[in-house]
Amino acid sequence: MRTNAEGMKALSLMLQEIAEQPAALRATIDEERAKIARLGSFLRRREIDLIVLVARGSSDNAALFGRYLIEIATGIPVSLAAPSVHTLYQTKLNLQHALVVGVSQSGAGEDINRVLENARAGGAYTVGITNEPESPMTSIVDETLLMHGGRERSVAATKTFTGQLLHFYMLAAALADGEWARLDYDAIPDMAARALELKPQIEELVERYVFMENCVVVGRGLLYANAYELALKLMETCYVVAERFSSADFLHGPLAMVERHFPVIIFAAPGVALDSTRTLLARLNELRADTLVITGDDEAARAATRALRMDAAINEFLAPIPYIIPAQLFAALLADAKGLNPDAPRSLSKVTRTL
Numbered sequence: 388m389r390t391n392a393e394g395m396k397a398l399s400l401m402l403q404e405i406a407e408q409p410a411a412l413r414a415t416i417d418e419e420r421a422k423i424a425r426l427g428s429f430l431r432r433r434e435i436d437l438i439v440l441v442a443r444g445s446s447d448n449a450a451l452f453g454r455y456l457i458e459i460a461t462g463i464p465v466s467l468a469a470p471s472v473h474t475l476y477q478t479k480l481n482l483q484h485a486l487v488v489g490v491s492q493s494g495a496g497e498d499i500n501r502v503l504e505n506a507r508a509g510g511a512y513t514v515g516i517t518n519e520p521e522s523p524m525t526s527i528v529d530e531t532l533l534m535h536g537g538r539e540r541s542v543a544a545t546k547t548f549t550g551q552l553l554h555f556y557m558l559a560a561a562l563a564d565g566e567w568a569r570l571d572y573d574a575i576p577d578m579a580a581r582a583l584e585l586k587p588q589i590e591e592l593v594e595r596y597v598f599m600e601n602c603v604v605v606g607r608g609l610l611y612a613n614a615y616e617l618a619l620k621l622m623e624t625c626y627v628v629a630e631r632f633s634s635a636d637f638l639h640g641p642l643a644m645v646e647r648h649f650p651v652i653i654f655a656a657p658g659v660a661l662d663s664t665r666t667l668l669a670r671l672n673e674l675r676a677d678t679l680v681i682t683g684d685d686e687a688a689r690a691a692t693r694a695l696r697m698d699a700a701i702n703e704f705l706a707p708i709p710y711i712i713p714a715q716l717f718a719a720l721l722a723d724a725k726g727l728n729p730d731a732p733r734s735l736s737k738v739t740r741t742l
Contacts, residue, residue: 400541401624401719401729408712409580411536411546412553416573418535419557426514426530427561433512435486435562441468441502442490445544445616449551450490452612452707453558459609460559460567470498473505482511488558489515492539492547494522503527516554518547532558541730543624545715548616549579549708575708578701582712585695586720589713592679592693593721599627599650603641606654607633607663609703613654613711620718624729627721634660634667647675652717653691654710655682658703665690681710 398406438457440450447467454465468487472478474497487506489499494517504527507513515528518539525531534550556572563570602621606614611633618629632641634653645651651671655664661684668690671678680691683701688694695713697706722729 399719399723399728399730401543401545401722402716404536404539404541404546405712405715405719406583407536408546408549409576409583411534411550412576412579412708414535415533415550415553416557416576419532419554422530423532423554423557423561426532427558430486430512430562434484435463435512437482437485438463438465439468439482439485439487439506439511440465440490441470441487441499441506443470443496443499445548445619446490446492446551448612448616448619449548449555450488451615452552452609453488453490453555455609455611456555456704457559457562460563460570463562468502470502473502474498479505480509482506482509485509485511487511487513489513489524489528490517490551491515491522491524492518492544492551494519494524496524500524500527514558516551518550542732543620543718543729549711552612552708552711571705575705578698578705578709579712581698582709583716585713586716588695589716590720592695593717593724595693596650596721597724599625599721601628602630602650602652603637603645604629604631604652604654605634605637605664605667606631607635608658608660609707610654610656610660610710613707613714616711617652617654617714617718620715621721623732624718624722625725625727626733634663638667638670642670642674645671645674645676648677649674650677650679652714653678653680653682653687654706654714655680655684655687656697656701656703656706656710657684657699658706660703661687681713 442450513528515524560570604614604618614631618631621627621629678691683697683699
């Protein structure tokens with residue numbers, strides 16, 4: 388936290404924008420629900436048999452979540468695009484019967500927009516998810532889905548990341564049939580508001596991690612993207628070298644790096660992935676690792692060195708947004724405890740232009 392002109396501590400932009408997320412999520416649902424319902428009806432008639440997601444950075448982490456959710460909800464194969472195939476190798480793909488979704492906070496990423504242009508030329512229907520209604524992306528795609536939380540000023544994406552996750556919930560429900568078409572994403576803004584109540588506990592917790600230089604972040608299934616996103620936030624705002632793994636992959640070799648007091652941060656929501664996470668926690672206890680678990684499960688909380696307790700009623704399908712909020716708070720508050728400014732990470736800018 389920086390000091391303002393009156394000598395009081397001022398919240399970083401990152402912390403302000405983390406706090407804005409419940410309202411931003413609600414506004415996005417209210418403004419975009421009807422449009423996405425119409426889009427879903429149109430795409431079902433189009434007989435989409437492949438979905439390709441293209442993104443970079445935090446948006447790519449959101450796309451990783453989108454891949455899991457859309458495949459589970461619709462049964463349609465989802466691929467994460469490799470932009471260099473288009474930008475460096477100039478490859479033309481046949482994308483008839485494909486939906487290609489670009490995800491970009493700014494809508495100005497040149498490589499993402501190049502992929503969208505090529506995809507449209509290759510026969511795909513294209514959709515852009517962005518926070519900027521006047522961005523170049525909006526003039527390229529067939530349909531634009533907007534986030535409605537206002538401009539994001541901090542370099543570290545927070546409210547745009549959760550807004551992107553929300554759009555994947557809405558899109559998955561619009562494309563799905565049966566129970567998945569009734570996915571209860573309307574509950575997410577209230578869940579996000581309750582997650583913000585953990586801030587005082589996290590302010591105390593980060594003091595224990597001020598000297599952390601390396602860590603591992605673990606999540607599986609629908610929370611795998613959360614592991615990627617928290618690791619990225621720790622790298623860009625706290626300069627912590629953070630590796631990210633699924634609990635399954637971590638047991639297949641990387642576990643060898645863990646020694647006494649090595650920090651491991653774990654997302655553990657109730658659901659089908661929880662058993663493997665409990666197994667990992669038991670093994671980490673044997674190795675005397677320092678484990679911080681974000682969880683609504685009593686057993687996982689008891690097994691950890693420290694726990695941030697979430698509402699036990701939040702299952703793994705609705706957990707990614709409320710569970711990332713304490714992780715965002717952890718990164719922002721740890722940066723402050725380290726004497727760093729999370730709004731201006733060294734060497735970084737808000738819009739990264741690559742081809």
